[in-house]
Every structure is written in structure tokens, then in C-alpha cells.
Amino acid sequence: MGWERQRTVLSADRMTSPADRLHPALVHHIVHHYRWPRLRPVQEMALDPILDGHNTVILAPTAGGKTEAAFLPLVSRMLDEDWQGLSVLYLSPIRALLNNQEHRLREMLTLVGHQVGVWHGDIPDSEKERIRHEPPSVLLTTPESLEGMLISRRTSAAQMFAHLQAVVIDEVHAFAGSDRGWHLLAVLERLSRWTLPPADVPSPADLQRIGLSATVGNTHDIVHWLSHGSARPRTTIDPPRPDGDLPDVTLDWVATLENAARVLATLHRDEKRLVFCDSRVQAEELTVLLRRLDVETWITHSSLSTDVRSRTEQAFAEASRGVIVATSALELGIDIGDLQRVFQIDAPWTVASFLQRMGRTGRREGTRPNCTFLAITEAGLLRAAALLDAWRHHAVEPATAPTAPFHVLAQQMIAHTLECGTRTRNELLDTTLTLCEAAAIDPIDAEQLLEHLVDEQLLFEDEGVLGLGDEATAQLGRRNFLELLSVFTSPPPFTVLQGPREIGQVSASTFEPGEQVQQTLLLAGRTWRVGTIDWARRKAWVTPMETVGKVRFEGQGPGMSALLAAAHRRVLLGSSAAEEHWSRRAAPVLAGLRDEHGFLQDDGVVGTLEDRTITLWTFAGDRANRRLGHWFRLLGWERVS
The missing domain is CATH 1.10.10.10 (Winged helix-like DNA-binding domain superfamily/Winged helix DNA-binding domain)
Structure with missing residues (x-):
């Protein structure tokens, strides 16, 4: 696709390339500022449906150009149709992603004379007041902050949202598969009632909805879900993956977190490595172990303060080598610079998570995506083997919303x-x-x-x-x-401070009321001595120290899907499609697990009896197992787990 503005008209209303429909000023900046020789396939495929006003879900890998795929046609329409006031909302599931996307979108919008704003709980009141009086063309926020604007007496929804045209929802699968998705749909419905419809359209307005996702197994279902309450045409954009070598994936058995740290300290020392852990406690412990081995290590997770996280991610992005330890927060499109390697302790709970994590690598020409699993538990080893089996079967979990959201x-x-x-x-x-x-x-x-x-x-x-x-x-x-x-509540955390500086937040169960001996705390990869605790204000002041502390966080894993459970059965029955990825240390351990489960069958439920305990091997996933357990309780079984 050339960027010269010559058009070869095939018919009276059809051009040779969708890019020819973009506003000339935008094309000028794409050529001369960004110096892009061409659009990526996903960006070109998204132009026509978004320019034509379709509700659209765009599927592409992390850093695959999804944001530009949505905003290039929207900005073009902004210029062509002379949109006024706040015309586009960008919604994200987490604040960190808003801060990360702000620079990219501000750069694009400023080039064509429009402004970008950010609104969430960490934004100063003075900045929010400025946005109220001078709304930007594009506002980045979360659904919860958006609802805060709707109920606020200080914000005039009728003025703020009168000219709204479109809403872009990043990581749409994260909403569609949780109660937050129902909340999002309800807030969009309320929002549309404050938006002025075109003169020839009856109220309420029908806002264009654009969802972005890196990995999801049911794109068509998601665009249907996202379009509830909207009469617009619906389109999904899922460009074919380029042909190439299979990603470099290895499943290794290391048995302990200490051994995992030793492996990480040895492999690829001169490269930038991202290590995923599926608990914040494990991430903290691994960071301490790596630093003891003189590995330059950073850590980031959702319980650290915004300031600590942003400094950490910026420092790693600027480094030439080292390790950053993270939880699922770095699955999303937060920019931490070029990466050479991704490691995973044990395994995530979904194929989608694995694909997003692996998608952090292989972005430079001539490189392959890669991921090395370092299993420290047999359950984690088996889960990783099941994930890889599902991946080789090209299976990805659908994002399915919870049923009966009466609380929402x-x-x-x-x-x-x-x-x-x-x-x-x-x-x-x-x-x-x-x-x-x-x-x-x-x-x-x-x-x-x-x-x-x-x-x-x-x-x-x-x-x-x-x-x-x-x-x-x-x-x-x-x-x-x-x-x-806060319709999605959890126990209020304690804020941890070093003097006036916030380090992060931890569960109240980390501290012990009335404890006389000196308490210590592990947070941000460091050990702290706990000084003053203000129980009423839920704050704790700390100072650095050398010994190892402890930490607790609230929360639990997402549970096992039916897709992943079925893959467990295949692995245990010896029919895995991913054995070529097992290391010489992993293969014998998995063979032993197969021997231990020789009683399993290809299908159906198998029951075993041991020590007066009946175990049902359903391989149906946690949701089905919970329903089954409920029926057993109704039948009078007292102890069901």
C-alpha cells in the first residue's frame, strides 16, 4: 500500500485501498512524523468498518497495532466530520494501562490539533476541574471512574458527554469474562442517554463501540455481547497470522523457587527477561532470591503504589539487561521496552494468558516469540503441560460473562x-x-x-x-x-509508607494486633521493619532492613476452565500434542504422574475411594465441579470440597 494520494477508482464509489479514505492531514503525519512505509494488516482491515460506523472487535497480538487500528479511522472521522468537544472515550480495565497509552494517543492527537486527557483516582482534582471546563477530544478512563463522573454533582454529564461519538474498550476480553463487563454495558447505556443523537435519529444516541483484544476464543460472541443496546452493524477483525517458525517454548522442571532463581541467574544473563509469577507473594520472594544472586532485578504488581510501579517499569525499559518479575498486570499492553525472553514460574490458568505473555517477545524482525516454563510444583508442571497441549490444538478459552449479575x-x-x-x-x-x-x-x-x-x-x-x-x-x-x-469489593487493604512515600498496599492479615516482637514486611522486593501501625486509618510506616520479611495479599486464582481440564486428561492419558516442548527434566516427572493416574479413562467420570473419601475425576472444570458439589450437598452430603 503506497501513501501517495493517487487513487485508482475501480467503480464510482470504490477505491483501491481503504487507506485512501483517511483524512489527508492524518496521512501526512503518518508519512512524515511516524515514517511508516505502510499500515499493518490489522490496521488496514479495520479502516472500512470503523469509518463506516460499525461496532468492531479487533484481535491482534500484544504490540500488534490494535490501538492505532482503532484510532486512525476515528481521528480521520474527527477531522472529516469536525467532531466537537469530548468525542471519544478510551476505557481500560486498569489505571496503569491508561497512563501507558496516554503518551501514544497524545502524540497522535496533538499532531492534528486535538487534545487528550486522563481521568482516574490518581489524577489531581485541579486537572479534573480543567477537564470539566475544557473537555479534550479523547478521554482515557476506567468504567468505574466514568460512573463516578455520572453521579458527581461537580460534573455536568449533559455538557461533558453531549458530543460523544465512540467508545474504545481495551482488553475487552477482561471485561466480557467478568462482572465488570455487565457493569460496563450498564454504564454505556446510561452514558448514551446524555449524548445528543444526530438530528435524524431518535434518542438515545447509539454510540459506536470498538473492542480491542490480544487473545480470545470467541470474537464473534464478544462483538455481539458488546453491541447489546446498539443497532449498529457488527464486524470482527482477526487478521491471519504470518507464516513462520513455531515459537520457542520449553517446559522445564526445577522443583523449587530457589532452583528457579538459580536458572534465571544463569540463562541469558546479557538479555532483558520478564518473569511471570501467578501470585504477588511468589513474585516478592523470587525478587529477593534473584537479588541475592546479584541479578539486577525489578518487581511490579498491582499492590505496589503507582509511583513505585511507574519508576520500576521506566527503569527496566531503559536498562540494557536484567530481570523484571511481574504478575498478570504485565500481560496487558504496558510498555516496558524490548524484551528478549519470557519465563513463567509454574503456569498461568488460561491459554489466553500464556499467549499474551509469550507475545511480549518476538517482535523484532528475525526473532521468534518464546517462553520457558520453570515448574516448581507437580501441579504447576501438569498445568503447564496441559496449557501447551491446548495451545498446540489451537484452543483458546472463550470469554464468558458470569450469569445472573443481580448485584450489578x-x-x-x-x-x-x-x-x-x-x-x-x-x-x-x-x-x-x-x-x-x-x-x-x-x-x-x-x-x-x-x-x-x-x-x-x-x-x-x-x-x-x-x-x-x-x-x-x-x-x-x-x-x-x-x-x-466499588461494586466488586474486597477487604480494604493497609497502605504501607516509608515516611510520606507510599510503597504499596497489603492485606491487614499481614500484621498481627498486639504482637510485641518486631514485625517485618516483604514488599517491592525489599524487607522492611514495621514501625507505627494506625489501625483506624489502615496505614503502616516502615523502614528498610536486611532480614527476610513476610507479606499477605487478598485474592485467589481464576480457577480451571473446562478447556484446560480436558487438556489435563489428554496429558495424563499420554496423548499430549506438545511433548516436543518438554525438557529432559520435565519428561520423567510427567511420565511418573501418568503412571500414578493409570486408572483414568478417555471420557466420562471416574470415581476413586481412599480413606473413606470419594474423589470424582470429572475433567469438567471448576464451574461444573462447583455445580456438582452443590447437588451433592442438596442430597445430604455434609463434607464436599
């Missing part, structure tokens, strides 16, 4: 009432209709839930008009109803 529906009823002040019963039910239809919630159940909220005084009703109830104000009204925005 209740939260939305309260939040929308707070947003509008008062609502009639029909108005409130109508606002949540899209969520109910998408989640297959019976309208009668929605009405009963609304009645329950009134009975509990979370809402009050006066002659058919609903308002915020006394209980809602008492329970949720503190800190400008911040608790209402």
Missing part, C-alpha cells in the same frame, strides 16, 4: 437514581433494560429486586417517584459515594 443490577439501580436525583419506577427499569436483556434477567425478577431495594430503604418511593433511601445514604454516602462505585 442492584448497584446500577441505586447509582442511576443518585445520578438523576429521582426516577419513576418505569424510567429506572427502562434504564436497566439493556443489562437485563444481555444477562437474561427476567423483567419480573428486576421488578422484584427493585421492590426489595425499596423495602430495605436503599431507595424510597413517594407517589410513584423513586429517590435515594436513608439506608443507601448511611451505608454508601461516605467519601462522595465512593463505596457505591
Whole structure:
């Protein structure tokens, strides 16, 4: 595809290349500022559907050009159609990704005379006030912060969102597979009611929706899910993968975290390496072990402060070699510079996670994506073998939303009432209709839930008009109803500070009330002596020390999918498609596990009895097993796990 503006017209309304539809000013900057000789296939494939207003889901590897694939046509329309005010929202599941994308989008928009803003909990009030008075053309935020704007008395939704045209949802699979996805759909529905539709279109406006994802197994389902409440045409963009050598993947058995550290200290010492751990505690422990072996090591995870994380990621990006230890937060498109190697301790819980992690490498011409698994437990070794088997079968988990999100529906009823002040019963039910239809919630159940909220005084009703109830104000009204925005709650963490500087956050269970001996804490790859603890304000002040401390974080893994469970069966039955990736140390351990499970069958459920305990080998995944356990309890079984 050439960038010269010569067009060969094949028919009265068809051009030789979709890129010829881009605004000339944008093409000028692509050629002379970015110096791109051509668009990537995913970017060219996305032009026509987005320029034509389709709801679109774009699938491409990490750093595969998805962001530009969405924004090049949107910016072109912004120029061609003279969009005014805030016209595009970019929504991300995590703040760190917003900060990371800000520079890229600000550079693009500034070139054509438009502004970019960022809005989340770490943004100063002064900057938010500036955005309220002078909305940028593109605003980067999260769904929760977006809802905060809708319910805020300081933000005029009618002014802020009047000219909104499109919403870009990054890492859309992360929303579609969780309750946050239902929350996102509900907030988009409310948002559209503040947006002015074209003169020839009845209210409410139909915002264009564009989802970005690196790995997902059901792209068509996701664009259908994302389009609930929208009448726009739907398109999925999934460019063919380039032909090339198979990625360089090895599954190794090292038995302990200490051995994993020794391997990491030895292999590829002059290269930049990213090591994934699937728990923050393990990441902290590995960082300490690597530093003891004189490996230049950084650490990043979601419990570290924004300042600590950004400094860490910037330092690693600028380094020429070393190791950064991370959790799933670095699966997403956060820029940490060029990488040569990816390692994984044990294994992630999904093929999608594995693909995103491996996709961090192999971006330079002449290199292959790579990943080395260092298994330290037999369960982790088996899970890694199952992941690789599923991968070689070209299987990726679908992103499937949880069923019956009544808690999200209740939260939305309260939040929308707070947003509008008062609502009639029909108005409130109508606002949540899209969520109910998408989640297959019976309208009668929605009405009963609304009645329950009134009975509990979370809402009050006066002659058919609903308002915020006394209980809602008492329970949720503190800190400008911040608790209402936290529909996905976890126990409040402790903030750890060194003087005035925040290091990160940990679970309260890390500390022991009344403990007289000196407590120590492991955080940010360092050991700290715990000094003052303010239990009321949930803060702890620390100073550095040399000995090894401890740390606890709240949270648990996602559980095993049916796809991964079925792959476990294949591995244990000796029919794995990925044995060529097993190391000489891993192969005999996996062979031993096969021998131990010789009673398994190709299909069906196998039951074993040992010490008066019945074990059912279903290989159906955690969700099915939980349902089965529920039925056993209903039948009178007292101890089911």
C-alpha cells in the first residue's frame, strides 16, 4: 500500500485501498512524523468498518497495532466530520494501562490539533476541574471512574458527554469474562442517554463501540455481547497470522523457587527477561532470591503504589539487561521496552494468558516469540503441560460473562437514581433494560429486586417517584459515594509508607494486633521493619532492613476452565500434542504422574475411594465441579470440597 494520494477508482464509489479514505492531514503525519512505509494488516482491515460506523472487535497480538487500528479511522472521522468537544472515550480495565497509552494517543492527537486527557483516582482534582471546563477530544478512563463522573454533582454529564461519538474498550476480553463487563454495558447505556443523537435519529444516541483484544476464543460472541443496546452493524477483525517458525517454548522442571532463581541467574544473563509469577507473594520472594544472586532485578504488581510501579517499569525499559518479575498486570499492553525472553514460574490458568505473555517477545524482525516454563510444583508442571497441549490444538478459552449479575443490577439501580436525583419506577427499569436483556434477567425478577431495594430503604418511593433511601445514604454516602462505585469489593487493604512515600498496599492479615516482637514486611522486593501501625486509618510506616520479611495479599486464582481440564486428561492419558516442548527434566516427572493416574479413562467420570473419601475425576472444570458439589450437598452430603 503506497501513501501517495493517487487513487485508482475501480467503480464510482470504490477505491483501491481503504487507506485512501483517511483524512489527508492524518496521512501526512503518518508519512512524515511516524515514517511508516505502510499500515499493518490489522490496521488496514479495520479502516472500512470503523469509518463506516460499525461496532468492531479487533484481535491482534500484544504490540500488534490494535490501538492505532482503532484510532486512525476515528481521528480521520474527527477531522472529516469536525467532531466537537469530548468525542471519544478510551476505557481500560486498569489505571496503569491508561497512563501507558496516554503518551501514544497524545502524540497522535496533538499532531492534528486535538487534545487528550486522563481521568482516574490518581489524577489531581485541579486537572479534573480543567477537564470539566475544557473537555479534550479523547478521554482515557476506567468504567468505574466514568460512573463516578455520572453521579458527581461537580460534573455536568449533559455538557461533558453531549458530543460523544465512540467508545474504545481495551482488553475487552477482561471485561466480557467478568462482572465488570455487565457493569460496563450498564454504564454505556446510561452514558448514551446524555449524548445528543444526530438530528435524524431518535434518542438515545447509539454510540459506536470498538473492542480491542490480544487473545480470545470467541470474537464473534464478544462483538455481539458488546453491541447489546446498539443497532449498529457488527464486524470482527482477526487478521491471519504470518507464516513462520513455531515459537520457542520449553517446559522445564526445577522443583523449587530457589532452583528457579538459580536458572534465571544463569540463562541469558546479557538479555532483558520478564518473569511471570501467578501470585504477588511468589513474585516478592523470587525478587529477593534473584537479588541475592546479584541479578539486577525489578518487581511490579498491582499492590505496589503507582509511583513505585511507574519508576520500576521506566527503569527496566531503559536498562540494557536484567530481570523484571511481574504478575498478570504485565500481560496487558504496558510498555516496558524490548524484551528478549519470557519465563513463567509454574503456569498461568488460561491459554489466553500464556499467549499474551509469550507475545511480549518476538517482535523484532528475525526473532521468534518464546517462553520457558520453570515448574516448581507437580501441579504447576501438569498445568503447564496441559496449557501447551491446548495451545498446540489451537484452543483458546472463550470469554464468558458470569450469569445472573443481580448485584450489578442492584448497584446500577441505586447509582442511576443518585445520578438523576429521582426516577419513576418505569424510567429506572427502562434504564436497566439493556443489562437485563444481555444477562437474561427476567423483567419480573428486576421488578422484584427493585421492590426489595425499596423495602430495605436503599431507595424510597413517594407517589410513584423513586429517590435515594436513608439506608443507601448511611451505608454508601461516605467519601462522595465512593463505596457505591466499588461494586466488586474486597477487604480494604493497609497502605504501607516509608515516611510520606507510599510503597504499596497489603492485606491487614499481614500484621498481627498486639504482637510485641518486631514485625517485618516483604514488599517491592525489599524487607522492611514495621514501625507505627494506625489501625483506624489502615496505614503502616516502615523502614528498610536486611532480614527476610513476610507479606499477605487478598485474592485467589481464576480457577480451571473446562478447556484446560480436558487438556489435563489428554496429558495424563499420554496423548499430549506438545511433548516436543518438554525438557529432559520435565519428561520423567510427567511420565511418573501418568503412571500414578493409570486408572483414568478417555471420557466420562471416574470415581476413586481412599480413606473413606470419594474423589470424582470429572475433567469438567471448576464451574461444573462447583455445580456438582452443590447437588451433592442438596442430597445430604455434609463434607464436599
